[in-house]
Structures are given as structure tokens and as C-alpha cells.
Amino acid sequence: MIEPIVSLIGAFGVLIPILIAVVIILYLVPIPLWVAAWASGAYVGLSTLIAMRLRRVPPHTIVTARISAAKAGLHITLNELEAHFLAGGNVVRVVNAMISADKANIPLDFKRASAIDLAGRDVLEAVQMSVLPKVITTPRIVAVAKDGIQLVCVSRVTVRTNIDRLVGGAGEETIIARVGEGMVSTIGSAANHKSVLENPDHISKHILSKGLDAGTAYEILSIDIADVDVGENIGAKLQIDQANADKQIAQAKAEERRAMAVALEQEMRARVVEAEAEVPRAMADAFRQGNLGIMDYYRMQNMQSDTDMRETIAGKSTAPNDGKPAA
DSSP: OHHHHHHHHHHHHHHHHHHHHHHHHHHHSOHHHHHHHHHTTOOOOHHHHHHHHHTTOOHHHHHHHHHHHHHTTOOOOHHHHHHHHHTTOOHHHHHHHHHHHHHTTOOOOHHHHHHHHHTTOOHHHHHHHHHSOEEEEOOOEEEEOTTSEEEEEEEEEEEEEOGGGTTTOBOHHHHHHHHHHHHHHHHHTSSOHHHHHHOTHHHHHHHHTTOTTTTBSEEEEEEEEEEEEEEEEHHHHHHHHHHHHHHHHHHHHHHHHHHHHHHHHHHHHHHHHHHHHHHHHHHHHHHHHTSSOHHHHHHHHHHHHHHHHHHHHHHHHHSOOTTOOOO
16 A cells, blocks of 8 residues: 555656656747747747747747748848847837838838837837828917017927938927927018918918928928917007106106205205394394494384284185184
């Protein structure tokens, strides 16, 4: 009874290492992938597949991309595909982009496609934009014509990818910025806002004549003005602000002149008071020198009293009596 159990345990002890070895071999040697590559006409040796495993390169990704390229009639070596994967590129997307470019008769080799992919751009989307142009809608651009009327414009820019300038070329933000600058300068040079509203295509023609796509990764096909709205009267607003500023300046100058006049009046009053203070002294000197007699002094006092009485009577006659009869 014990001997069969011992023999069974011994058999399992022999089978387990064999199973582990088989699993390791099947992992290192992907037989189904090797068969698929051989059947597709993109043969890859078993030793190459094992080497990919050891280099930590997924054989399925590389072999699938090679099969797609071979079926599309493109010659791409395994070393190129592995090098691009190890550099951090998307091998499948690059191969699909090359296939799309080949079908559309767009010249695109693997070196340029991999450079575009490693530069951070979507090479497949770039090829698709070369076949089917893209429409970029600019934000609302505000500009002012020479007559001071503000215009708010929105344009749609139709662009397609320029494969030759994808590496190192500017992106959509530059296109939008240049188109906005062209719209502002064109509207700003218009004599009045009515001419812009009547012929908005002049803006498109003027912008296209500047060659705004130079140095960018796109080629501008057309610029269409989608909407033009009339905004505020900036010229009138500026004139009002200038008039208010001039008014404040004039008020400040008038206040300065008034203050100077008040100061001069106070100075003259002080001089009058000073002169009046000299009168008693002059009279005393006249008494001492005999130039003024006592009767002359009395006559002067009587005349002053008479003058004060007349002024008092005149003041009462001109004052309102509130409907009461005079006493």
C-alpha cells in the first residue's frame, strides 16, 4: 500500500519540473505568434522572438506591426520597430500612419514617421488631417475701426497638415494667434465699421495674403468670417473720458484762480484795516501841529454820525418786514 503512494509522489516530483520548463519555454518561444508571422509572409525566427523577450520588448506588438506593414506592401525591419519601441514610441500607430499615407499617395517614410511620433505629435491624426482638412474656430476677436466702433468677429480657419513641417513646426495656437492678429490689423485699418460689415471677405483676403502658415505644421486653405457683431462706440467713450478729464483740469484751474482771488481780497482788506488804523494817529498829529481845530473835529464827527444814520435807515428800508406795518 505504501509503495504505490511513494511511486505516485515520485512521478509528481518528476512531472512538476517538466511542466514548469514547458511553461517557461512556451513563454520565451511564442509558437502561435511565430506561426502567424510565417503564414503572413513576415517571417520572424524563433531566436529573434526569444531575444525580444530577453530585451523586454513585447513580441506580439512588434510582430503584429510587421505583419500589418508587410500586408500593406511596406518594408520595415524588425530592428527599426524594436528601436522605436525602446525609444518610447507607439509602433502600431506609426505603422498605421504609414499605411494610411501610402494609400493616400503621401510620401512618408519610417524615419520621418517615427520622428513625428517621438516629438509628441499624433502621426496618424496628422496623416488623416492631410487627407481630410480640419476646421479651427477662433475665439471672439475684438477690434476697433478708425471711426471708433468696436467689432467682434469669429472666423473659421480650414487647415491641413504639412507633413514636412510637423517636426519643429508651430501648432494650432500659433495659427489662431496669427489669424487674430491679422483680423485686428485689418479691421483697425478700415475707414469705418460699415465697410467691414459690407465686405467681410476683405478680411479673409488680407489675412491670406500675409502667409500666416509660414513656420507652422499646417497649411491654411481658407479663412471664413463666420460672424461679425457691432460692439461699443469706443471712440465716443474715449472722447467722453477726455472731456471729463479736461473738465476736471479746468475746474482745478478755476479753483486755483478763485483761491488766489480770495487771498488777494483778504490782503486788500488787511491793507484797508491797516490804513484805517492810521487815521486816529494822523488826526492826533494834526491836532499837535495845529492843522486841525476842535470845531473841525466836531463837524467831522457830526458828518460821520449823519452818514451812519443814513446807512441805518437805508438798511431798514430795504429789509423785508414780513407783512407787518412799519412802526
